[in-house]
Amino acid sequence: MVTEFSLKNMKVIISAGGSGIGKAILGHFHSQGAKIATCDINRDFISSLNDQYPGIYTEILDVSNEHSVQSFCSNAIENLGGLDCLVNNAGIAGPTSKIEEIDASDWSECLNICLTSQFLFIKNCVPKLRLSENPSIANLSSAAGKMGFALRSPYAAAKWGVIGLTKSLAIELGKDNIRVNAILPGLVKGERQKNVLMAKAQRLGKSFAEIEKEAFSFTSIKSYVYAEDIANQIMFLASPLGARISGQSIAIDGDTKMLA
Numbered sequence: 001m002v003t004e005f006s007l008k009n010m011k012v013i014i015s016a017g018g019s020g021i022g023k024a025i026l027g028h029f030h031s032q033g034a035k036i037a038t039c040d041i042n043r044d045f046i047s048s049l050n051d052q053y054p055g056i057y058t059e060i061l062d063v064s065n066e067h068s069v070q071s072f073c074s075n076a077i078e079n080l081g082g083l084d085c086l087v088n089n090a091g092i093a094g095p096t097s098k099i100e101e102i103d104a105s106d107w108s109e110c111l112n113i114c115l116t117s118q119f120l121f122i123k124n125c126v127p128k129l130r131l132s133e134n135p136s137i138a139n140l141s142s143a144a145g146k147m148g149f150a151l152r153s154p155y156a157a158a159k160w161g162v163i164g165l166t167k168s169l170a171i172e173l174g175k176d177n178i179r180v181n182a183i184l185p186g187l188v189k190g191e192r193q194k195n196v197l198m199a200k201a202q203r204l205g206k207s208f209a210e211i212e213k214e215a216f217s218f219t220s221i222k223s224y225v226y227a228e229d230i231a232n233q234i235m236f237l238a239s240p241l242g243a244r245i246s247g248q249s250i251a252i253d254g255d256t257k258m259l260a
Contacts, residue, residue: 004240007238010029026038027231037056063113066120074124087234088117088118091113095152110154122137134243142155144160180247188230
């Protein structure tokens with residue numbers, strides 16, 4: 001039985017690794033000696049990554065484009081010399097609106113980036129993951145993926161879909177010893193969360209402080225989740241110590257009771 005935490009020389013693909021949660025995950029894996037490939041739609045983020053981590057493989061990529069994802073995965077796996085871990089991190093907040101006011105294009109964009117991109121990456125990575133001695137997939141969902149979120153229906157729908165995809169693939173890929181888990185962050189410190197709360201405040205005619213206080217009234221631990229908290233959990237799941245953990249929806253949310 002494995003009793004040591006080790007990620008040295010692990011081959012990892014992380015989608016949208018240029019900022020926020022993705023960059024924290026990338027940095028943590030890199031600090032443990034993993035070999036990393038990542039992508040981002042933001043050219044400046046990729047340039048910054050190349051300066052900070054000159055040994056990683058990077059591409060500028062629209063994760064909702066099927067052919068682009070296929071090409072990136074092929075290039076990344078060739079560069080890494082195989083694949084042990086896929087982290088599906090890409091996502092957007094989507095619109096904050098009543099359902100009857102949401103444009104179909106905004107709905108589709110949110111689902112394409114938050115859910116369909118995960119399907120595309122998994123489809124192109126599974127054949128190589130089957131060859132790994134320690135294969136795993138971590139899919140970023142959200143607290144909204146188990147509780148729902150008023151005025152955020154496209155995002156919540158996509159994140160519920162991530163949980164369904166994760167559970168289905170854990171069953172399907174179990175025979176290949178590929179572990180598949182979903183990570184459900186709560187209120188994550190950073191610009192995206194700030195923008196979400198500000199959009200809700202504007203929509204409801206309240207102050208940011210009021211909306212923030214209300215959000216924390218539904219959590220047991222009254223503090224933001226940090227991107228590093230999420231990175232730590234994903235590294236454990238990817239390590240040999242996570243060898244029997246699959247099909248789980250793991251909340252990192254300070255015990256959030258609801259999203260209002």
